[in-house]
Amino acid sequence: MIRHVFVALVALAFSAGLAVAQPKVEKAPIKPTPASDAQGMFFNYCAVCHGGTGVGDGPAASALTKAPADLTRISARNGGQFPEVKVKRYIEGLDEVAAHGTRDMPMWGDLFRSLNRDTAQIRIQALADYLKSIQKP
Ligand code: HEC
Numbered sequence: 001m002i003r004h005v006f007v008a009l010v011a012l013a014f015s016a017g018l019a020v021a022q023p024k025v026e027k028a029p030i031k032p033t034p035a036s037d038a039q040g041m042f043f044n045y046c047a048v049c050h051g052g053t054g055v056g057d058g059p060a061a062s063a064l065t066k067a068p069a070d071l072t073r074i075s076a077r078n079g080g081q082f083p084e085v086k087v088k089r090y091i092e093g094l095d096e097v098a099a100h101g102t103r104d105m106p107m108w109g110d111l112f113r114s115l116n117r118d119t120a121q122i123r124i125q126a127l128a129d130y131l132k133s134i135q136k137p
Contacts, residue, residue: 025063030111035119038130045108046071046127054134064104075135082135088128 033040043052049064051057054071061068075082089095093107108127112120 025060030115032115035116035122035126038126041123041127042130049105054131066104068105071131072134072136074131076137082132084128084132087131088124091124091127 031044033044035041042054046054047058048060049056049058049068050071051061051068056068056070058068074087092109094109108124109120112123
């Protein structure tokens with residue numbers, strides 16, 4: 001059975017007679033990007049919400065109820081320390097499951113495991129390392 005895995009994408013829904021395009025988050029199959037390509041994963045999986053530079057200005061941002069976090073200031077928000085474990089848990093979606101919470105951000109752990117069980121943690125680690133590398137003071 002093919003598991004249906006999804007990642008948020010943006011579609012611009014034009015309604016007749018209206019000049020404004022209403023951004024809408026749609027789901028699409030997750031793109032298989034190599035686990036070794038952290039930047040490629042960021043662009044394919046995260047930039048739609050967090051923006052290409054990670055500041056939170058992706059095309060889907062305005063369609064979300066909660067603004068995507070500025071991922072270049074995670075350290076700045078944590079007293080200058082990059083909270084690697086917390087970031088990895090957040091990306092994976094572990095804390096959310098425990099809290100029965102809902103969030104706009106997909107649970108990447110399940111999505112990555114559906115691509116390949118063996119490389120899911122490698123992907124999460126690579127993304128955390130990538131985020132660490134783009135921190136601004
Ligand atoms: C559908 C939109 C969406 C996508 C795609 C998305 N995020 Fe997010 N992300 C959010 C939103 C919204 C928040 C803020 C949630 C909140 O504050 O409750 C967030 C928060 C975060 C945080 C927490 C930052 C902090 O300081 O607490 C991290 C880390 C993060 N995202 C990483 C990622 C990574 C890595 C990817 C790609 C694998 C990704 N996000 C893809 C919407 C998204």
